[in-house]
Amino acid sequence: MIARAASALLVASWLVVGPTPAAQAAPATATCTSSVGPGIPPPAGLAAGVPGFHAQWYGQSGYPTLCPGERSTATVAYYNSGSRGWVNGRMGEVAYLGTWGPEPGQDQVTPLGGDGTNGSPATGWPRYNRIAIQPAPYVGPSQVAWFQFTIQAPVQAGSYRLYLRPLVEGATWLEDFGVFWLVTVLNADGTPPSPPAPPVLGTGYGFQNVATARGTFGVHLVKERLADVTVKTLTANTTECLNNCPAKPLAQYAAETNAYAGMNGTYLCPPDYAACAGKVNSYDYAVYNSTLRRWLNYNALNGQNGLLAFNGTTTSVYRRSFVYFQQQTPVTAAITNYPLLLQNGAVISSEAEQSASQLAKGTKGAIGVDGTYVYLVIATNANVTDLAYVMQALGARDGLNLDGGGTAAMWIGGSYKVGPGRLLPNAIVLTKP
The missing domain is CATH 2.60.40.10 (Immunoglobulins)
Incomplete structure (x- = not known):
């Protein structure tokens, strides 16, 4: 014990x-x-x-x-x-x-x-x-x-x-x-049970037990072909906001965009944290609002956070968003957060820079891509490094950490699979034609 x-x-x-x-x-x-x-x-x-x-x-x-x-x-x-x-x-x-x-x-x-x-x-x-x-x-x-x-x-x-x-x-x-x-x-003779069936990696939603080098983790996954969906990053605020910022449930983001699926976005400063007095529902990360077709928290692009960007079905990833800031290309959706989990299939080593909450086990969120599919992921009883290995095991080539814990939310086909959690100042949704 x-x-x-x-x-x-x-x-x-x-x-x-x-x-x-x-x-x-x-x-x-x-x-x-x-x-x-x-x-x-x-x-x-x-x-x-x-x-x-x-x-x-x-x-x-x-x-x-x-x-x-x-x-x-x-x-x-x-x-x-x-x-x-x-x-x-x-x-x-x-x-x-x-x-x-x-x-x-x-x-x-x-x-x-x-x-x-x-x-x-x-x-x-x-x-x-x-x-x-x-x-x-x-x-x-x-x-x-x-x-x-x-x-x-x-x-x-x-x-x-x-x-x-x-x-x-x-x-x-x-x-x-x-x-x-x-x-x-065990079996009655002491032999191990038959191994579980491998995870189902088809499209749509599923809950899977994903085996990694760091252990096995329960994972909520929405996986869709990039050619079949449009990825949109959305914000509740339409102008820069520092305190008492607008926020809404994930289901509302989905309803307003006629979305098929979605999940929570960046870390935020929630109203139930004493340290967030004076900056409630604000977020310190740049998010491209796909509906407004412009960046919110634009200055945060010139920073050390990870960035995952979409231009239609084409994706790009940056370990440090300031690299994109210095030489920008068109995007239709984009979100920054910390840390980047995967790049070109390799786990990014970031533990030396992680916070105590990121090092702790809990519910963690991420978005990933592999050139063909987009992955929306919420992993249970994992820390951020565990999450990187989960993304790798699922087949993602690039992956970005998102918020989790009490903010974690995943919605698909009209109902929540995780959450709803807190009200969200930003979110990611998938729409279909």
Whole structure:
């Protein structure tokens, strides 16, 4: 189990140190042996005192490999980054972990645990779709709660995922950091399960488990031929804006352009960040408004950020946007952000320049191209470098990091696949003839 000094660590009296198979585990064959992988450490930096109810993922125990029917204890820590405490036993203030999508889906039943109702196994969860309750009577701002729950391996060998998200019951879901448990169930003789089918890389939307040299990541992907869609970059503001800037849901951008699909754009300064007082919904990146046919935040082009540009179906990419600024060519859509992830198929090394939030695991967004296809991507439980390897594994040749976390949004065919997340000052959409 991971550990880290904090202002307070709140743990129930029954907390077990590290994920271990429970004593009541179902008997396994003599040749089947379970194991637990290494824990995932906490992020380097944490926000604090955000108005209202908020949470920051703080770390978790490792992924288990189990024999059929065996049980294991899992631990995940969340830091209370909001201004309000979590109060056990009080509706509208008590914190739980709930089941989340894509596997099994929001508030859906899972074969990995539950309370014995709705077809779930009885593993001691508060409800079939509530994985755990806060382990202490009160979790104050800037305190850490270590949630614990029991997972039971299904009898069928294979790879299973349990996505979870914290919530304050009766009030709101808290931030989605793409947290999940990967549970590998061995065959009865202890041999590994058959490998999962390779990802489907056709066009349209799909959720895939993408294997990379840095691990396997759950990925929401919209992939379309550049010849079949028009890529548009859009802004809510029509003039330069520094504070209280216009912003709108991704679905509104799509409706206004009759778009087929879209996702969030650059990093922004959201209203729920104390540091953003005086610059709410502003963004420090140059974006070409395809409808207005001009740049917003034009001066930001002369900077160190990455740039992905489109001129119809022709694409160009720059690790540093000032190179384009010095010798500009026509574009129909373009967006800057930091960092560039891929160039000519190679991962760009940028960790030395990344922020703490970029180095931390969470939900990350990106756009990529390969000369034939455009890729809109939201990866779960990844950091920015992981995201670069995901883009490479998907087949993109060039890729640019976008915003993620609480801003992450992906929309296609009239509904959200991720989000809606925050209101957006800019977005990317795909239109079809």
